[in-house]
Every structure is written in structure tokens, then in C-alpha cells.
Amino acid sequence: MKQLITNYYIEAKTTKEKPICWITSGGPVEFLIAMGVIPVYPENHGAMCGASKIAVGLAEVAESMGFSQDLCSYARLDIGGAATQNGAIPGGLPKPDFLLCCNNICGTVTKWYEELSRFWDVPMFLFDTPFIHKSKPGHATEYVKQQCLELIEFLQKQTGKKWSDDRFAEVAMLSVEGVDLWKEVLKTAESRPSPFTCFDAFIHMAPIVTLRGTQEVVDYYKLLRDEMQERVANGVGAVADEKYRLIWDNIPIWYEMRNLGNLFAGNHACLVADTYTTAWAVDIKIEDPLTSMADAYTKVYLNISIDLMLDQLLALIERYSADGLVMHSNRSCKPYSLGQYDLARAVTERTGKPALIIEADMTDSRAFSEAQTRERVDAFIESL
């Protein structure tokens, strides 16, 4: 995996002929792959900066430029990284030729990419996916489908290349194959004991997020699936003597992942599934890729109402035979976090299973108290 991601970043940093497009994590990357564009994900880079504990320093650069400390920490560290040509990749992320921003994960990305568009002086395409409160009206599907066509126009103009439906069908097929394999990987965690924890999934999700639609991703997840299925067959669990099975909600606390993993594992608790990595398990129908993509990209977990999120949470709890729910209330991410208090109560009311809420931030460790979290996790496990 490390090799796969390293090769990807080396190509992105050294390419002379391929254009580079910065894209949001929920964006329709298949269009870029089909046009031979290298997608670069500031959010993936943000996670790397968080995990390697350099996020705060980069965020402080943006703060010194006038960006409030209350803004999303991915955005802050990315803006700081761009300004100083710095980050988890030597010399920072490669300069974009254009930007693709999809607001199905938040409105934050719209503002963040507007700033990137000004900073790099490159064009930005906003792929606007109307939020779903109850059901998706026909005109919303039509709007998103039309934008797929506008995006194709935009990419032709930016790259000077001609769009090929055949090439796109090929990429869509590979994307479906990769997504299906990723689902199979996640499914192995239904076994007791689970062969991996969500902390492992957070690491292994990088290819499905960034390189979906390529053969390398398909090959990678075949290997991973086989390995996980073998572990299941041999009864190998990720956590020694697994007693409790839990669901994680929200983006990981990247700088604290190892400690948190150990803390839960030490209590024989395995985080078997999460609402985050399943976000990339969207359905695309090969007969009509544009319509089904428009549909899939609009219906992602963060673009639906609390009621619809609750249905998915309850389904996860049942499917993975979970004993409780751990929610990261993430200062950086309002669409993910606002509503968690209601969701936590609803889950407990409906299933009788407890929920723990940890207040933190995905990469800004200044918003995290280790001692307090440790205490609360211990108390929560005792309550199971």
C-alpha cells in the first residue's frame, strides 16, 4: 500500500505531460482518470499531515494569513502548506492546473477551493450536489447529470483532449470493481473476531479514495481481500480476545489514531466498522454510468438528513453485530458532527446500545485532551 501511494505521489510530483487536478474526497474522480488527469487530494494529504503531527504548524501559517482558527483544519493546513510549499510530501503537493470541488461532503470545500482558485490562479469547477432532506427530487438528479456533461466540457477545455465514452466506460468498470472489492474487504469485519479494525481501514482506504478507477486499485484490494478472508478462515482477530464490537462515526483523529487503537484494543474492544470508509462504497451502474454516478455522488452519507443517516447507522450496528457506538465530535466538520447528539440518543433508544462522544478535531491536536478521552473511553467500555 505504501508503495502504491508513494508511486502515485512520485508521479504527481514529477509528471511533465499529465495535468494535475486537486479534487475533494467525495468528488467524481472517474472523469479525471478517464481524461488522463492526475487527481491530487488535499484531504488525503491533510490526513497524512495529521498522522505525522505536522498539521498544527501548517495550520498556524494559514492563521497568520488571517484564516480563523475555527475553520476546518484540513483547509487551514492545506492553505498553509500551499503558501509555504510544505507538507507530508517533500516540497508540498504539486501545483494544480485546475480544481474539481464537489460539495457532497460539505459547504466548507466550496469556500476552501475558492481560496485555492485565487491562490493558485487556476479555474475551479464546482460540482453541486443538492442536499437530500427527505427524498431526491427529479430536478436535482437532472441538475447533477447536466453537470456531468458540463464537467466533461470543462475537462476537454482544460486538457485539450477529446472525451472518450469508451475510455470512461472502462474507468467506470474498474471503479465499480474496486468499490466492490473494497466492500468485500469491509464485509470480512462482520466475522467474529473481526480480522481488522476501522483504524486499519482508515489506512487502507487511501487507494479507493484517491485512485478509484485504476487497475492498480483493483489489484491492491484483491490482495487485501484475500488476506482478510484468510484471517477469517483461520480465526485470526485484529484485537486479542475480542469482547466488544463497536462502530466508529466521523473522520479519524489522525494524530491520535495509534493511541486510540491501543486504548480500545487493550480493553478488548474492536472498532469493526465506521461511517467514514463506507462512504466510498457507492453503487455505479455500468449500463448508465452518468445517471447512476449523478445519483451515487448525491446520496453520500454526508449529503443526507439525520433521519437517513440514522437508518444507515442502525443498519451498520445490526450488520456488524455491534455493542455500541463511538462518535468523534469533530470541530472541523460540521456536516458530520452537528446532529450527533440526536443520533446518539436515537441509536440508544432504538437499540438499547450505548454511545460515546469524543470531542476532538481530525488534525488540530490543540482541540484534544488525551487524559479526558482516556477516562471517558475506559468508563464507556465498563458500561458495556
Added chain:
Amino acid sequence: MSGEALDRLMKMRDDPYAAARAWKERTGGKVMGYFCCYAPEEMIHAAGALPVRITGENRDISKSGAHLQNYCCSLARTGLDMALDGTLSFLDGTVFVHTCDTMQRLSDIWRLNAGFAVHADLVLPVRFETSSAWDYMTSELASFAEGLEKELGPMEDSALVESIKLFNRNRALLAKLYQMRLASPGILPYDQALWCSTSSALMDKAEHTALLEEIITDLQAGTATTDGSGVPLFGIGSVMDQWDFLAMVAESGATFIDDDFCNGRRYFDFEVPEDVPPVEGIARRLWGRSSCPCKHVPSRDRGACLADRATAAGAKGAIFFQFKFCEPHAFDYPHVKKALDKAGIPSLNLEFEQGSVSIGQLRTRVGALVETIKA
């Protein structure tokens, strides 16, 4: 003070929702709350209901803390608190417009907990200036109108046309009031001008329009109430409801000459075109009005627009007055500040939360800005 009509309007400021409660009692009609000024008020009005804007208030949170984290804006937190403790019990329903991430989630939380009979969402496009976004917007507005009809009763086209005329008349008068102040700021303190605009979203539109007519006549006849020599400032933010702050700014020797607040200029600028079908007209206004930072309008540089407007108004300085935790405004701040700097307009960035504004601390900073400008 310059007359009875203004006195009447100013009294309302102590109890902003008294007029809506009285209207409901008097008419037996339905009252529909909304947060965002992209809400198509004319549609609510044409369906026979009273649209009332909810903007939170200065208060300590008692009930909404169980639903909203403390890292979202006080507009959402105090607004929900008012719904949960009965302060907004005169509402029959609420309209939520897709504004920002917080409003989007507040809509769900509100629907699940506040217990009002009617709940309507209007999911406007975020991306403007493309034909697909325009088609989506008009379809969404039409289906929103249909939904409102089901809840509130029929909305005849002719009624909608009349509502549009009335609301346009009100907008024109508010624009005139702001224009008169631009020419001679001394005729009316800024906080009163802003309240004229703010209160328009809180009471019966015909009644408010009649008051405005009277106020303008009185102002035209009267003489300046203040000396008008204060340093002219431009205000930038979303909702500005901190009247003590505005009084302090006046005491510090400055006055806002114009603003981009969404209960100020942004509430009333641009009229609905009356020569097209009504729903299309409403869409055109929302499409063309000066934009909120929540909308992506590629051809428009918000920084340059605001710097131009501040310059045209003759402002010598600007104050950003922003809700803490408001992402759309905070993301734009460095860019807009740069544009103001370039135009030679010094500015001050103030963050606030309703219920915990410390006038003393802000006084020092406003005083320093005023001194800089005077120097």
C-alpha cells in the same frame, strides 16, 4: 427622533416578535419563521401567512446545548434554544433554505425537536451562473411553492403578483432611506436605519410599508438629528443585531454609512422583476442580487465588489462583524480585507457570539480604528 412612525418602529426593538404575535392574534393567520434571507417571502405572503425572520438573540443557552455542539454559531444555537423553550411558540412552521453546513443540519434537528406543524426545505443551488443551475433553481422554487400550498393553502398567481409588488415597494423605500442617509448621514442614526430594514422582516409588510412612507416623509421635512460628522464606515457580515455595539460605535465618533449585512442592504437590494411570470421573477432576484458568501458566483469577485461599494459610499474604514464559527464569512475574510486594503480602506475584524458581546473590549478596538482613520 423625527416622528411618530419612527418612534413606533423603534419601540418594537425591545420585543422583536411582539408584532408577529399580535398579527396572529388579530388575523388568526399562520406565521412562518425562516433564518436565511434567500427565503422567498413573497410566496409565504401570497399563501396568506406571515413570514418572520428568526435571527437568534442575546441569551444564555439552556436547551439547545443537548442538540448542538458549542462550535457552531450562536445564531443556530440561540435560535434553536428559542424554539425549544417556547419563545417562538407563535410559529406555525419554519422554512429552511440551504445556506451553510450549520443551517442544513439545523433544519433536521429543528424538524425532529422543535415540534412545529409545518417544515419546508428549499435547497437552492450553490453554483450560480450556469443554465443547469438556473433550471434547477426555478424547478426547486416551483416545487417549494407547491409544497407551501399544500401546507398553507392556495397561492394564486394573482396573489403572488400582488405580494411581489408590495415587497418591491418596501424594498424601494428601504433603498431610498439608505440613499438619503448616504447623502446626509445626520438625518438618521445608523442603528435606526438598520432597524427599519430589520423590522421589515418581522411584521406585516403592508403595515411596515405604510410606516416607512411616513418615516421618509418626516425625514424629508425634518432636520438632522445628529451632526453626521462621524467617520463613515462600511459594515460587513451576516446578521447584525448588536444594538449596544452600534451605539458604542456612534459614541466613538463613527457611523456606518452603508453595509453588506443580510438584515441590512442585502435584505432589500434588487427588486423582483415584474414583467416575467412571478416564480421566474423571484428566481431572477435571488440569482442576481449581491451575493452571500454561501453562493459560488464565479464571475463575481466578492472582495472587489465590497471594496467598490465601500468606496462609492465614501466609507473611510470598514468593520467585519462576524459570527464566531461562521465558516463562509471567515473563509472570505482575508481576501475581502486585502481588497479593502488595496482600495485604501482600513478595516477591523470583530467576531461575536450573541449573548457574550463585551462592549468594553470592542470599544478600545473601534476607538483605535477611528483614530487611525482620523490620523
